[in-house]
Amino acid sequence: MPRRCDLWALAGLLLAAGLAQWTVCIRAVAPAQDAVRYIAQAQRIEKDGLAATLRAQTDAPLYPALVRAAHRLARPQGGAWLRSAQWVAASMAALCVIPVYALLAPWLGRGKAALATILFALLPEVARLGADALADSTHLLLFLTALALLVSAMRDAAERASRWKLLGCGVCVGLSLLARSEALTLLPAVALAWWLVRRQLEREQVIRLGGSLALGLAGVYGAYLLYTHALSLDAMQARLMGRHAADSAALLNVATPAPIASALPPDWRTEEGDVFDFTRKDGSTSLRRGGYLEAARQYTGEFGNLITLPLLPLMLVGVLKMRHARNCLPGRFLFLFFCMYSLLVLWHAAEVGYLSSRHLLPLAPIALGWAGHGAVIAAQWSRRWLAGVLAPRELLRGWRPVRLLALLLVGLCVPSLLKPAHASRLGHRRAAAWLAEHAAASDMVLDTRGWSALYTEMPTFRHEAGAQALANPALRYVVVEREELLFDSRRARTLRAVLGTSAELVGSFHAAEVKPEKAVLVYRWDPQRFAASYGRGAVRR
Structure with missing residues (x-):
């Protein structure tokens, strides 16, 4: 029963991810600096209403609106706004395991996908998303969901169900743009997907599929631009980039603030x-440094911080040994998407002089998919080596090196969860x-x-x-x-x-x-x- 197996796997992954988020949240000393800005915007939504705030500010509104909704459910006592922000961010981060597993399972198989997904949930940068109380986890959930729907639609592009998947993909892209501007990188991902399946489709099919995706995107983000009267190019750009004015973050717990x-x-x-x-x-x-050499240095360092040192060798082994998985359509798309996204990040870092490991979070599932495959290869190597050293070979009967290595990798991630954030x-x-x-x-x-x-x-x-x-x-x-x-x-x-x-x-x-x-x-x-x-x-x- 594959569906039942997937449900049990997802239940276990959600439990592990939720436990990781809860552990880091209760031990965190403080949230990230930008959490103050998001909470200030949520307070403004509470005071002025969502409609007035949307028109007055160009900040991405989705996460603050969710924080305000969660605050309505929290008890009104000290720290309620922060707890609401952390609860929303942690919930979104825990739910990310669903699109990660859905993205990797058709590519790698259920076992490797489950290993990569649990490692994703325990990555220090992912485990801290809830405690930091930022919009990154909301954006990441929608980004990965859109990516998983896009890959699924590619696999059965000629079937009618792919239209609904691309409609959902467009909706997720639009919602993700309401969380962070990095969701713009999903648009070239759509073009990449079309290029890979162009020979399988007729012109009419391309138009129908593209129309479904455009309808989902326009239904969310187009409606947002119309509602906020952002019809000029400059107004659209300001909202896409999420430029915030000084008053959007400068006043907290102030009932009736005067203009700054x-x-x-x-x-x-x-x-x-x-x-x-x-x-x-x-x-x-300021630590901003421009130029492509500096951008490459930052990319290397931040990617190493994101994936963690023990997983990097396994990722390299997985990339080199994954010939059969690269030849399948999801494998080719994810490999090319990884390269395309990395180039876009390098260009952005060279222009603005700044790069954080959180900018690379959409690459983590793909990198961990390679690491999961590399872990299986390494376990097979170790079994063959031990079989040649130990005699008789019956001593190895029933020994599962893959499970042992998986437990070891998970154990290496656990100490970072117990370290108080900030x-x-x-x-x-x-x-x-x-x-x-x-x-x-x-x-x-x-x-x-x-x-x-x-x-x-x-x-x-x-x-x-x-x-x-x-x-x-x-x-x-x-x-x-x-x-x-x-x-x-x-x-x-x-x-x-x-x-x-x-x-x-x-x-x-x-x-x-x-x-x-x-x-x-x-x-x-x-x-x-x-x-x-x-x-x-x-x-x-």
């Missing part, structure tokens, strides 16, 4: 005469705990990173809204990392100027294993002192 100031008072200057700088990041800390950010958790204990719920906070807002639910401004925060008489505390004050930049000089004249240090928090400059400082803000120093048009010298 676009111009600063002329008397707000540092001792050096610089106008105050409230940019989100310090430009002196342990170096413990100082932010401790600062939030201090604020929850010593500050009033109505006190406003300026937090340059925004993490404290996820645990206190106090009205919080991030650094982009610094001008609005400093002008607000209800501001009582400023949270900043020590190293942000040490840089030689206009942003750092701004922080030193306002904190030196108008605030008092009341707490310093950091994890024992981090450097002292990574400590999180909490200042008590004095609005009267700030008004005396900067409120009458005099430049402080």
Whole structure:
């Protein structure tokens, strides 16, 4: 009963993936930095409504909308927004095992597909998706589902069922574009699939199949563009790229925020005469490096971090020994898709100067499929070698080296699940705990990173809204990392100027294993002192 076997396999894979996500979530010290932006957008949807937020912002809205829906189900207490974001991200990450298994089983067979899928669920980067509370897992689930439907439609392109599969593929592409712009790479994947099956189809079939996919895509993303009145080329590009304005991430737990100031008072200057700088990041800390050589170096390093060192040799063995699987249609498509996606990633990294292992997540199932095949080959080699060394051979009867190697590979992935994610950010958790204990719920906070807002639910401004925060008489505390004050930049000089004249240090928090400059400082803000120093048009010298 193949269908029953597949259902039991998927049930076990879902259980393992869910357990991995739960383990990492409960041990995580803090989410990723961009989680603050997504939660701020979800709060705006809660306050203004989905329709108004869609028209006002160009951010990809799917994940924040899901977070807002999950928050309705959560109990309204401290940290509810963060728990909702992590619950949504973890659920999507766990569900990814379904399209991964569906993608690999027709190519490799059920056994190798199950091994590759369990390794995928336990990869450190995948296991952390829920704890980081980002849109990556939502995008990955839809991306892999679209890819699996596309491969399935290729296998029976001449049959009527392929139209429904391509319709579903188009819907998933449209939804994935509402999560992250990387879903655009699915469009050349569709062209690649057509090129591989072009000789099997007549012109009328190509038109019908292409129309089904276009209908699914237009029904989701086209409707989104029409609803948001993004009809010009620039407006479409802004929404495709997910460009976010400052106010989409700068205000948290604020019921009725005023617009962020676009111009600063002329008397707000540092001792050096610089106008105050409230940019989100310090430009002196940028690690972006352009060029194709640098992009190739980053690709190699990030791909190694994604797949992990023990699996890389098995992946290479699988690639070299998988001649028969490469000759089948799914194998050829996935091999060419791997190459095409890698080239697109290299081009993007060379242009923007930045690459993360999460950009390579869609390649992980294919790479692990090769690694699963390589594990079977390595197990066969070990059995033959031991059979030549040990005598009599009856000693090996009943011994399954593939199962032993699979358990070994799974065991190598487990320790990473027990390591607390973002342990170096413990100082932010401790600062939030201090604020929850010593500050009033109505006190406003300026937090340059925004993490404290996820645990206190106090009205919080991030650094982009610094001008609005400093002008607000209800501001009582400023949270900043020590190293942000040490840089030689206009942003750092701004922080030193306002904190030196108008605030008092009341707490310093950091994890024992981090450097002292990574400590999180909490200042008590004095609005009267700030008004005396900067409120009458005099430049402080």
